[in-house]
Amino acid sequence: MRSAVGRPRAGRRFALACALAFCILPPGAAASAEADLPGVVAPLRLVNLNPFHLLYGVPASAGARVMPEGTSELIASLDMASHLRAGASGTERVLIDGETWRHGLALRHGLGGGWELLVDVPAVSHTGGVFDGFIEDWHDAFGLPQGDRDRVPGDRLALLYADGGAARVDIDGDVHSLGDVSLGLGYALPSPPFANDGMVVRAMVKLPGGDEDALAGSGGYSVSARAETSGAFPGSAVSRRWLYSATLGVLAGEAPGALSSIGGRLIAFGRFGVTWRVLEDLDLMAQIDVHSSPYGASALSALSDAAVMPGLGGRLRITERIGLEVAVTEDDGARHAAPDIGLHAAMRWRL
DSSP states (O other), rough: BBBBTOOTTHHHOOOOOOOOOOOOOHSSSSSGGGTTTTTOOOOOOOOOOOOOGGGOOOOOOOOOOOBBOOOEEEEEEEEEEEEEEEEETTTTTEEEEEEEEEEEEEEEEEEEEEEEEEEEEEEEEOOOSSSHHHHHHHHHHOOOHHHHHHGOOTTTOOEEETTTEEEEEOOOOOOEEOOEEEEEEEEEEESSSSSSSOOOEEEEEEOOOOOTTSSOOOSSSEEEEEEEEEOTTOOOOOOOOEEEEEEEEEEEOHHHHHHTOOOOOOEEEEEEEEEEEEEEEEEHHHHHHHHOSSOOTTHHHHSOEEEEEEEEEEEEEEESSSSEEEEEEEEESSOOOOOOOOEEEEEEOOO
């Protein structure tokens, strides 16, 4: 059983990493590649924070353009999700109750020749949380089902997976840790197959490093490849008021040690987003993120269901170099592998 001791130094290490990144990144005068073509849109950087699915490291999208040579973009993100899932089948039992927080620091740097470097450094926390009351009021206000929230203790943390009478995962106290770091490359196809804003192919490698006992790392490697594209809808090619973005990819990874009896190796994932450019500096966005489950051997829907996560949000360009995006996510109501509700915020700096 994991105690509430957690990782008290993780927050300080993450803050130090952020400060070092600001110090060593070279400044650049050019803007992000997304600004090279007027109206090009990047997807929301949404992540499924189901504590068990998060371990595989399905990557967020970065858009259909790469950074110009010698320029960088730094993205600081904060994602929170509230969970309440419980189930039992045969010898298996799962309980997911609490909140998951992911602090992310991502870097994109243009290498020239259509190439860019990607680095993603997360910090993960699982806590009892403070939003249970707010979420119950939200569900009441919009007539949404509570999913047993009104019948269980509030603001508790309970992450449990048991099989055959043995607890493989059992966390009942707040835990914090740096997560698994991901490194990757992106390449902009010189002749994309579609007549739109272009296409970028990206490959990532996730390295073990996060605390397995805190469900902040898988203890193994994963590799992923994805294609990303975007464009304007028919009738909006000139005004570029209505835009789309799409991602399709596959991930191969090692199953987390504690879940090796049910964990597979392959995940297919995709995203599709629609953007309404309300003002020159303000976008409203709807996006759906999906991925298959790596836990197909489990009989529990919170693990074996495909994840379907709709999101609504927006992006505001504050200055020529700084942008802010926010979003709220829900599950689709039919499957149980995405959180009940999630909140997302990210700041982007062009360096």
